[in-house]
Amino acid sequence: MAKALVKLAFRHEIGPAFSGSFEKDVFLDSYNEFRLQAQAYNREGVHTTLEELIASNPKANSLHYKVGFAVGLYISALKNQIPGIKDLIPGSSHPSFESHEFEIIHSNLSDRNAHRVAVTFYTGILTLLETVGDQVLLANGDLSQLPAGEWMSTFMIRPSTLVTVHQYQSLPATCTSPHPDLAQFA
Amino acid sequence: MERKNFLKKTAGLIGVIGLSPVLDACRKDSSSSSDSGSCSVTDTETDGPYPLYGSRGSAIQRTSIADGKAGLPLNIRIIVKNVNNNCAVLSNAVVDIWHCDKDGYYSGYSNTGYLGTQNNSGLVFCRGRQVTDSNGEIGFTSIYPGWYSGRCIHIHVQIYVNSMLKLTSQIAFPDAVNTAVCNTSLYAAHGQPDTTNSSDSIIRDSLDNELAAVTSNASGGYDLVHTIYVSA
Numbered sequence: 001m002a003k004a005l006v007k008l009a010f011r012h013e014i015g016p017a018f019s020g021s022f023e024k025d026v027f028l029d030s031y032n033e034f035r036l037q038a039q040a041y042n043r044e045g046v047h048t049t050l051e052e053l054i055a056s057n058p059k060a061n062s063l064h065y066k067v068g069f070a071v072g073l074y075i076s077a078l079k080n081q082i083p084g085i086k087d088l089i090p091g092s093s094h095p096s097f098e099s100h101e102f103e104i105i106h107s108n109l110s111d112r113n114a115h116r117v118a119v120t121f122y123t124g125i126l127t128l129l130e131t132v133g134d135q136v137l138l139a140n141g142d143l144s145q146l147p148a149g150e151w152m153s154t155f156m157i158r159p160s161t162l163v164t165v166h167q168y169q170s171l172p173a174t175c176t177s178p179h180p181d182l183a184q185f186a
Numbered sequence: 187m188e189r190k191n192f193l194k195k196t197a198g199l200i201g202v203i204g205l206s207p208v209l210d211a212c213r214k215d216s217s218s219s220s221d222s223g224s225c226s227v228t229d230t231e232t233d234g235p236y237p238l239y240g241s242r243g244s245a246i247q248r249t250s251i252a253d254g255k256a257g258l259p260l261n262i263r264i265i266v267k268n269v270n271n272n273c274a275v276l277s278n279a280v281v282d283i284w285h286c287d288k289d290g291y292y293s294g295y296s297n298t299g300y301l302g303t304q305n306n307s308g309l310v311f312c313r314g315r316q317v318t319d320s321n322g323e324i325g326f327t328s329i330y331p332g333w334y335s336g337r338c339i340h341i342h343v344q345i346y347v348n349s350m351l352k353l354t355s356q357i358a359f360p361d362a363v364n365t366a367v368c369n370t371s372l373y374a375a376h377g378q379p380d381t382t383n384s385s386d387s388i389i390r391d392s393l394d395n396e397l398a399a400v401t402s403n404a405s406g407g408y409d410l411v412h413t414i415y416v417s418a
Contacts, residue, residue, distance in 0.1 A: 029243050039351040040344070065294050069310055072245025099308050 002144040004128040009166035015116040025074045031115045033070035050107045068102025082121045093153035097121035225273040228414045229392035231356040246313045253311035257288040257329025259407030268418045275322025280346035284313040290334030333379040338386040352416040358397045
């Protein structure tokens with residue numbers, strides 16, 4: 001039944017219209033940290049945006065991960081739960097993240113409302129079982145060897161611009177033939 | 187580099203007008219660790235490609251920074267002093283440090299070294315941030331850094347006062363100690379550093395104020411003590 005093993009990436013974008021405590025903490029602290037750290041690349045004080053800083057000094061591109069570590073404890077406090085995912089699938093199995101990556105989408109030293117960041121959460125191995133409409137049926141872990149007829153906990157995800165298959169590994173043909181619909185996720 | 191550049195640019199002029207003794211006096215003062223008399227700001231250095239800082243949610247605001255990385259233990263004690271206050275110790279200064287692991291790899295993102303490419307995104311080993319106490323001091327426990335091609339063994343440091351970046355600099359280790367450390371079993375696989383302090387293009391002209399005192403201790407590790415001067 002299993003068609004492939006995959007790892008998903010969930011991109012969580014955070015802007016001034018944050019909705020929860022995690023988003024609030026990440027938004028406010030990452031903006032403060034951006035202002036703090038941008039000083040190293042703005043000694044003359046002539047730049048205001050991230051883009052200007054990077055254009056002036058390519059080393060300023062490192063502001064992405066420098067600022068990202070400043071919110072590391074907030075991400076650790078998630079205990080590998082991807083924000084919003086658990087609530088979308090109440091009472092059901094759901095994916096957790098194994099790693100993450102922080103990115104400043106845009107920022108402005110003089111306008112906090114222009115600050116936007118993204119945290120991309122990467123899952124561990126998931127087993128891709130079926131496509132159902134525009135959603136994919138998945139299970140946590142590698143269940144490719146699970147005998148036919150066994151029950152397993154599953155969940156469904158609708159791929160989008162914010163949820164994508166990050167890594168893909170096809171399974172041997174002896175398991176099953178790849179479903180034509182899966183080609184879009186490879 | 188700022189002070190160095192200033193000295194280079196002005197040395198000729200000063201020589202012409204006969205004030206070289208004054209310049210010499212300033213250079214001696216800059217390396218003084220005394221907390222009385224005059225002192226000069228520690229030299230500015232490149233922040234390298236790997237700095238980062240903390241916040242309320244910071245993963246690096248801590249004293250133990252090795253995160254389980256193998257290496258000889260290193261106790262780091264940094265004292266911050268203020269050239270604008272008669273070289274008195276400076277409390278409440280934020281000190282950020284970062285250095286590579288014993289094999290020359292930094293945490294934070296993917297980097298390439300003698301063991302190939304390591305993706306260290308999301309890891310924070312060998313990075314720390316502390317606020318100086320009433321004695322102007324902060325302390326970290328870490329491991330003795332290794333090296334990577336083209337650089338002597340060093341620690342990066344940045345000092346903030348009232349959220350203003352006051353200094354980006356580096357801390358060097360005595361060459362003889364580096365040699366001894368790199369001969370130990372933990373470090374020997376990588377061999378000796380290909381760059382000594384005097385051949386390091388970034389730090390060689392700043393050793394008067396960027397070279398730390400490093401001594402072995404009874405625990406089999408090393409103690410590093412270094413004073414940094416800022417204009418606050």
